[in-house]
Amino acid sequence: MKLLKRFYSFLVLFCAVSTVNAQELNFTVQVNAQNVAQPNQTIFTTLETSMQEFLNNTKWTDQKFKEIEKINASLVFVVTNYDNDRFSGNFQISVSRPVYNSSYTTPIFNFKDNDIAFEYVEYAPFFYNANQFENNLISLISFYAYTTLGIDADTFEKRGGQEFHEQAQTIVNLAQGSQGVAGWKASDGLLSRFRLNDDMLSDTYKEYRDVMYDYHIKGLDAFSKDSKSGKILLKKYIMQFEELHSRRPNSLLQRTFFDAKADEIMSIYSSGPAVDIRDIKTSLQKLAPNQSSKWRNIKV
Structure with missing residues (x-):
């Protein structure tokens, strides 16, 4: 079963909405740089807009989504240091999904990544290449896009997010060859992106994905x-x-x-x-x- 078959029975209320080949994600991105002394604050606004547009306008899968089927999520980037186009800080990722026959929205993922560091030149374009490491910012955002897709799909079908977790694993593997960035290797600790993805795909931790579905x-x-x-x-x-x-x-x-x-x-x-x-x-x-x-x- 593909993500397209996510069965929200309450969607019949919106039958007048036309089907479009819409992107899958509806991320709200916030860049919080209030503790950074930087005269040109526009770079943080530009980064915020670029990240949000990249997440929401990229076609991450080959599936068709209606607007109301998009996955709602938020990414807050707290900047702790900025110098000469180099950013560091932490990401807080939150993802939710609606509950069948209800107006209630349930949180399904809430994760803080403290190993965020990348270079970003204002107005630089964002391109995702599934077969190549472009830069750490693109890899970070793409990793969390696929992790979001995978976790959401796991709540609708048992192990339904497998292909997305595997795509996130590809991003991890490609990023491991980059220099001076943390979070992509097995040696980067127990709270790394490597560990999150590796555990997600490991049978040792199978109960997590089983419980997410049940x-x-x-x-x-x-x-x-x-x-x-x-x-x-x-x-x-x-x-x-x-x-x-x-x-x-x-x-x-x-x-x-x-x-x-x-x-x-x-x-x-x-x-x-x-x-x-x-x-x-x-x-x-x-x-x-x-x-x-x-x-x-x-x-x-």
Whole structure:
């Protein structure tokens, strides 16, 4: 099943919207340079516009999207240093997707990349070449474009984002030959782009992608029919992380899931029809101890 078949039943409400060969992403980009002393602030505005247009106007796949099928996401680039066309700082990527038969939008990815460094000359054109490393900025943006596509597709079909994660892997491999940039190699630490992509494609961490599908399609998307049953199902799917945790405690993908979902899980189990949540609360404290303040707000 391709991304085109993402089955939003509520789309029938928009049947008057014509089908177009639209691009896949709807990114909002913000470049935050408020802590950088730079007389010419226009370069940051130009960079912001260029990044957003590149993400949203590039055709990343061979699939046709309607405007309302685009994937909503945001990228915030916090600039910590700028000197002579060289930028460094961090990216904060957030991605969401709608829930079946609902006006609710659920977060599916929330990731901070602290190893951002690149050169950018104002008004320089952006070109994506799938077979060649152009520069680190193009690779960074393209990597997160394909990672966004892959994670979104994984929530609609089991392992549905495989081809996009593999394309992100190609970007990682091509970027490894570049000099003086971090985040692309196995030696770059446990929070790198290499580690995020490698874990995504590894069977060692298979529960992450399985849960992403089950949680959204079988859990959240079932809420419209029966919220109590939905809560019970979500508990079951979240606790699938127990097996991953026993093999790789506090893995990057496990932390990534709960960074995106902690507020949502707290809200789900703090209201609505009552279910026995003693086991899930105990599990959450073990699986995501960094979110313990939120788990304490869940009342048994």
